[in-house]
Amino acid sequence: MLAENSRGNYTFVRGIGPFSAAVTAQPGFEIVHAQFLPLVALNDGYIRVERHLQERRRPLEALCGMELRIPKVLSREAFDEFNRPYIERLKTWGLDIAGVNPVTRTNVAFEISPVSEPVLAGFYYTMPSTLPGATFVLSGAPEIASREGGVQIVARGDTSPDGLRQKLECILQVLGAHLSEMKLKWEMATAVNIYTVFDIHPLLAPVLLPVLGTASHAGITWHYARPPVSGLELEVDVRAVKTELIL
Numbered sequence: 001m002l003a004e005n006s007r008g009n010y011t012f013v014r015g016i017g018p019f020s021a022a023v024t025a026q027p028g029f030e031i032v033h034a035q036f037l038p039l040v041a042l043n044d045g046y047i048r049v050e051r052h053l054q055e056r057r058r059p060l061e062a063l064c065g066m067e068l069r070i071p072k073v074l075s076r077e078a079f080d081e082f083n084r085p086y087i088e089r090l091k092t093w094g095l096d097i098a099g100v101n102p103v104t105r106t107n108v109a110f111e112i113s114p115v116s117e118p119v120l121a122g123f124y125y126t127m128p129s130t131l132p133g134a135t136f137v138l139s140g141a142p143e144i145a146s147r148e149g150g151v152q153i154v155a156r157g158d159t160s161p162d163g164l165r166q167k168l169e170c171i172l173q174v175l176g177a178h179l180s181e182m183k184l185k186w187e188m189a190t191a192v193n194i195y196t197v198f199d200i201h202p203l204l205a206p207v208l209l210p211v212l213g214t215a216s217h218a219g220i221t222w223h224y225a226r227p228p229v230s231g232l233e234l235e236v237d238v239r240a241v242k243t244e245l246i247l
Contacts, residue, residue, distance in 0.1 A: 005102045007061040009126045012102040013178050018083040019105035022178040023064040024136040030129035034245040035122040045120025060093035065124030065137045068107040069115050079229050106140030106237045108195045108225040131242050140237040141174045142227045143167035159198050167234045172211050188240045189215040195225045195235040
């Protein structure tokens with residue numbers, strides 16, 4: 001279901017508590033991607049986000065996406081506990097639209113050279129723009145599908161080639177539905193990120209690239225990392241932006 005963040009100048013697809021499913025800039029605006037290199041501790045990152053938006057003369061409500069990295073995969077209970085202060089921080093920034101969080105998110109754990117504490121890898125926000133074309137962000141989606149009146153992990157525990165295929169097909173279906181809801185297309189994407197420690201190379205040509213179409217011309221980024229919750233093995237996020245910053 002689409003909703004509007006009028007003060008932030010973007011429309012979003014409702015998601016679950018910690019994040020929205022997708023965002024797209026409203027006419028006259030674009031979504032900007034800002035990346036931290038090196039990564040910054042999450043609490044320091046909040047301060048950096050506030051400062052950057054102030055320098056850009058944008059309200060905090062213009063924030064529309066966050067990229068987090070955590071030290072290790074969490075249990076469901078630990079994940080919920082991690083989310084509480086994060087959600088409260090967004091609420092203090094006015095990012096609570098009728099009880100719904102409008103901000104997209106990807107949150108993963110590096111398998112090699114893990115971080116020692118939660119960090120902020122990057123964020124997204126809207127800016128006035130006269131550039132043509134839509135800009136959008138799709139939150140990281142794992143292999144979770146709605147089935148039999150609830151949600152289930154697709155091919156749970158199965159990391160065989162067939163299991164990974166089922167997982168990826170599920171994710172692409174979910175992300176494609178979000179694009180359709182915003183009346184956008186895969187071909188508009190400028191970046192596609194895959195997060196897994198398993199071999200997805202055999203799935204690129206038969207499964208992923210045909211879906212991406214010409215968006216595949218920009219390449220695919222594979223992060224050797226795990227989704228944030230135990231039991232999940234694969235995650236994908238997507239964006240279409242015209243401005244990329246390194247802070």
